[in-house]
Amino acid sequence: MVMSPFIKTMSKVSSIKKTLTALPIIKKQANVSPLVVGDDLALRSGLTSPVMYDKEIVKLIHDHIEFADEEDNSKMNYPKFISSLSNVDKLSLLWALFKSTYETLGERDFKCPNENCEHSKTPFKEEVLLEDIIHEDTYTIWEEETPFNEFVHQVDVPYENMIYSFQTRLPSIKDNNRLLSTMSNDTLQTNLQQLGSIFSRSQNMALLVKAVQLQPKPDSGLDIETVQSDNLQEILMAFNSYMPLGVSDIALEKYGEKFDKYFTKFYKTANCPICGKEVTNDFDLEVEFFRRSLFG
Numbered sequence: 108m109v110m111s112p113f114i115k116t117m118s119k120v121s122s123i124k125k126t127l128t129a130l131p132i133i134k135k136q137a138n139v140s141p142l143v144v145g146d147d148l149a150l151r152s153g154l155t156s157p158v159m160y161d162k163e164i165v166k167l168i169h170d171h172i173e174f175a176d177e178e179d180n181s182k183m184n185y186p187k188f189i190s191s192l193s194n195v196d197k198l199s200l201l202w203a204l205f206k207s208t209y210e211t212l213g214e215r216d217f218k219c220p221n222e223n224c225e226h227s228k229t230p231f232k233e234e235v236l237l238e239d240i241i242h243e244d245t246y247t248i249w250e251e252e253t254p255f256n257e258f259v260h261q262v263d264v265p266y267e268n269m270i271y272s273f274q275t276r277l278p279s280i281k282d283n284n285r286l287l288s289t290m291s292n293d294t295l296q297t298n299l300q301q302l303g304s305i306f307s308r309s310q311n312m313a314l315l316v317k318a319v320q321l322q323p324k325p326d327s328g329l330d331i332e333t334v335q336s337d338n339l340q341e342i343l344m345a346f347n348s349y350m351p352l353g354v355s356d357i358a359l360e361k362y363g364e365k366f367d368k369y370f371t372k373f374y375k376t377a378n379c380p381i382c383g384k385e386v387t388n389d390f391d392l393e394v395e396f397f398r399r400s401l402f403g
């Protein structure tokens with residue numbers, strides 16, 4: 108198509124507002140351009156299910172991204188993009204997409220931690236800009252020599268007569284999307300409303316685990332064969348219905364020791380206008396995105 112001067116100028120202006128962001132896990136940098144009116148339609152058509160919505164978001168990010176190193180742009184098609192970027196990198200891109208499009212998350216409630224203060228009951232409001240929620244500890248660069256999508260960290264949890272072994276990982280965009288494909292809109296809505304998160308505990312564990320093995324302790328005297336699974340549906344069902352809470356507590360704790368530092372920390376600290384006490388609010392941009400779309 109030949110671009111008229113009008114279209115050329117519109118296109119130029121829309122690309123000025125690009126936001127540069129770091130992709131800490133794949134150790135690259137990328138520019139993200141703002142959402143345009145046509146993107147809104149794409150997002151709305153994705154509202155049929157969580158997995159479709161996630162796919163639409165990721166497609167939009169893929170359309171709006173330009174790697175700082177030009178060579179990466181030519182080889183990063185969509186399938187490669189979702190398997191070679193971690194979900195943490197996606198959050199950084201989501202931040203940049205929000206920043207270039209809206210600049211602000213709007214006014215938010217802050218609840219004072221001081222029990223004697225009026226604002227512990229009636230929260231005060233403060234505007235939260237995207238640039239406010241980024242801090243020095245928001246991103247941690249991937250430290251392992253193996254790329255994140257090939258890296259597995261084994262977590263063993265001896266429990267009663269058994270040993271539960273988890274092959275844990277940092278999930279990719281694709282892993283995240285696969286898990287969403289097992290969920291209905293109702294489940295997502297329930298999770299968001301009751302837990303304030305996208306995934307329940309067992310779903311979250313299934314996301315962090317590539318495979319599970321169950322074997323009796325050598326001295327247990329149990330006649331149980333060692334079994335394992337890397338099937339998502341099987342793992343989900345097993346975690347939900349049969350995994351002792353005590354095992355998941357220990358597994359998640361051990362997982363956290365290895366991986367927690369990599370998860371993005373978006374937060375804003377404000378001072379209570381009455382008593383001056385500091386209040387910190389955390390923001391989950393993925394939850395923000397789903398909330399915006401599901402509840403308007």
Ligand SMILES: [Zn+2]
Pocket residue numbers: 219220221224225226227379380381382383384
């Ligand atoms: Zn206060």
